[in-house]
Amino acid sequence: MNPEPEDEATGLRGLRSWRGVYVVVLCVFLAWVGLLTLLDQAFP
C-alpha cells in the first residue's frame, strides 16, 4: 500500500547511500580511463 520509497537502502556493506554507490562507480570509470591511458603509454 505504501509507495515505494525513493531512498530505499542500497543493501551494500559500506555503501549505505545511493550517492556513495554512484561515486564509487564514477571512480571506477576514471580508473579504467586511466588504466587504458597507461596501457597506451606503456606500449606505444
Added chain:
Amino acid sequence: MNALDYTILVGTLVGIAAFALWQTRGRADLSSYLRGRGQSGWLAIGLSVMATQASAITFLSTPGQGYESGLGFVQNYFGAPLALIVVAAVFVPIYRRLKVYTAYEYLGIRFDRKTRLLGAGFFLLQRGLGAGITIYAPAIVLSTVLGWRLDATIVCSGLLVVAYTVLGGCDAVTLTQKYQIGVIFCGMVAAFAVLLSRLPQGMTFSDALAVAGGLRKIDAVDYSLSPDRRYTVWSGTLGGMFLALSYFGTDQSQVQRYLGGSSLRESRLGLMFNALLKIPMQAFILLLGSLIFVFYQFERPPVYFNQAAWNYQVAHGDGTRLRALEARFNAAHDEGRTHVEAWVAARHSGDASAEAAARAASLSALARAEAVRGETRSVLHRADPLGATNDSDYVFITFILDHLPHGLIGVLVTAFFAAALSSKAGELNALGSTTTVDIYRHLIRGEGDDRSYLAASKVFTALWGAVAVGFALYAHLSENLIQAVNILGSIFYGVVLGLFLVAFFLRWIGGTAVFWAALAAQALVFVLYRELSISYLWYNLIGCAACMGFSVLLQAAMGPRGSIPGGGRGMSAPVICFGQQPCGFFPRRFLAAKVFTARRLREQLGGEIVFFYHDSDHDPRETRTTLRQIGTGEAAVLNFTFENKLQRKFSPLYAKRVVRAWHDNTLRQLPAYVPRCWVDAFRAVEATTVADFCLEMYRKMGLLEGIRVVRSSDPDFRIRACEVSDFFVDVPYGGELVRARCVDGALQLHEGGDSFISVPATPFTKSQVSPSRDSRLKWMQSVLHCTHYVAGAGEQAYLRREDAPEIQYVNRDTIDRSDEAYCEDPS
C-alpha cells in the same frame, strides 16, 4: 564444425529456450507478459540489460575492430557509466513510481498523446530497422561456417527467437538472457585462453602487447579535439553519454528489462552492475582482436578473411589477379614475420636499437601487406558491389574455425547465436509491447480486456519478428555492422532523449512545444548528417540539445503554460483528477491509492490535484466500511444508520442525515478496530450528513491536504456542467429529498428488480441534475477540464473514454484488500 559442435549448438540454444518456456509456463496475464512478474533480482536484471545490448555483432565484429584498429572503439563506451548513473538516479524512480509499461507511456502522462506517439514512433522505426541488422550478423557466421544459404540462416535463427519470445513474454526473455550471457562469457574467456596458449613459445603477454602497441593495434585513448576523429575520449564521453543515456533511459528494449526488477534497489543495482562492467568488457573483446592480430603475425592469415566470397571470386571471377595478390600478400607477411621475430628477440636481449630497427621494418612490411589487402578488397568489391566489403567482421570467426579445437568451436558459435538471440528477444519483446500499449491500446482499441491485449501483443511481437527477418533478408549492409547500428541509433536517439529530458527537467514546457521542437530537431539532425562528416556520436548531443533548445524557444513564443485559457493540450497546467463517491467513514483503500498516485504524478508534472467528490450518488452501499479487529483480524462491516427507508434508499448522499445515536454507538466500537488517533478524529466530526461526515474524516486523516475538492452536489457546478441525456434529478418526495431517475421525462425511484416508484412530475432546473454512471465523465470534464484522470482498472473499464479523449488515464496503485477501510496508524 563436427557432430560435437552441432550437438553443443543445437542442444544449448534449444535447451535454454525450452527451459525458459517451461519455467514461465502458465503466465497468461498481460502485466507479467509485458513487464514480467516483478521478481527479478539485480543480477538477473544486470545480465539481461547486458545481454540485450551485447548482440552477436558485439562479439563477432568487435574483435575484428580490435584487429584492424586497436582498442580505440572502447572510447565509444566511456559515456555509458555516467549515463547509467543518471538513469538509475532519475529515470528509474519515475518509471517505477508511475508503474508504466513503456517509457513512452510516461511521455503521454507528462505531455500528451501526440508526443507519446512520436516517442513510440521513433522507437519503432529505429529499433525495427535495428532488429533487422542484429539478425543479419549471426547469419553471416553460419553462412560462412556451415555453407548454408544466407536467407535460410536468417529465417531459421529468426524463427527460434520469435517462437520463445512470443510464447514466453518478458520473463522468458530475461531467463534465457541469463543463461545465454553465461554461455557467451564462457566462450569468450575460453577463446582468450586458447589464443594466449597459441602464441609462439617464449613470447610473453607483455611481448604480445608490445608488438600490438608497436604496430598501432592498441591506441586505446585519443585525447585529440578534432571533431573529425570518430572515436576520441571527448566524443566517447560526451556523445557516448548522450547515446547511452538515450539507449538505457528511453529505449523500451532496455526500460522493459529493468522495470522487471522486484524493487527500485534491484533495478538500480542491475544498472550499476553494467556501469562497472561495460568498459572492461568491451576492452577485453577489443584486446582479444588485437591479440589475434599479434597471433597472425606468426601464423599466415588469409589475404581476405571472408573465405566464401574469396573462393567464389577465385573460381568465377578474376582468379588470376586474386592469386597474384595473395602471393604478394604472403610475401609481405612472411617478411613481416621475420622482422617481428627479430623484434621480440631484441626485446628479450634488451637491445634497444635493434628493437627499434626491427619494429620499423615490421611496420613497413605491415603497410605493404595492408596495401595488398586493400587492393584485394577493391577487386572483390568491384566484382560484387552488394557483398559485404568490411573484412574485419570475418576475422574472429576465421580464427575460431582455423585454430580452436572442436567442442570449443561449438561453444563459440553457440555464443554468437546466444548473443544474437538474446538481443533480438529483448528487441522483439519491446517492439511488441510498445505497439500494443502505445499504439493499439492507446489509439486503436481502448476498450479491450487484458486477454485481448495479451493476444494482440503476441501477434505484434510475431509481426515485428517477420519485419526484422524481412529487413535482414533484403537490406544491403555495406558498412561495418556495429557502426551501422550505432549510427542508426544516433540519428534518432538524441531527439528522443531530448523529449525525456524536457519532460523531467523543464516542467514549464508543454506537449505542443516539445512535439514540434522534436520534429524540427530531427530534421536538423538529418540535414547535418548529410552535410557534415563529424563523428556520429555527436549527433546524440546535437539532437538532444536542439530538441531542448527548440522547446524552450517555442514555449517562450507560445507563452507560458496556463496563460492561455482553453489553449489546448500542452498549453495548460496539468489538472490531475480522480473521482469517487463517499466510500465509508474511513475511506476504502482504493481511494487512498488514488490519492497517493495523484500526488506522485503531481511531483512529476506539477499542476493541481482535484478530487471529484461524487456525493450526488444515493446508493447506501457506497458508505459501507470494512474494518478488521485489532488482534484477531476478524472483519466487520459497519455503515451509517438512517432515519427511514426513503432516506436510506433514495436520498443522495449529501442529503442522507447522520443519526446522532449512530455516531455515539460507532464511537464505542471503534477502539477495537482502529488506532486511537482515528477514534479521536471520528469523535471530533460534527457533520450532519453522510457526505459531509465522510469528507471531514478524510480531511482529518490528512488525505486531502493540498487537494481541491469539487462536489457533484454543488449547485454552481451543476449549472456550469454540460447537459447530458441520462441523468437523475433531486426532488422532494415524501418529506425527503430523493434522487429520481429521469426516463422519457418521467421521474422514477428504483426499488429493486423490476419495481419502480413513480415520482410526481415536477419542474426542475440544472442545479438539481446529476449524471448517471455512464454520463458522469463527460459531465465532470465539461467543468474540470482535467488533463489526467487516476482510476483503477474496474473504473477504467466502464469509463466512456470517447467522451473525453483528451484525458490521459493513469492507473492507480495496485493494492490488496482494496475494498477494506484505510485506517493505518500514521506513525
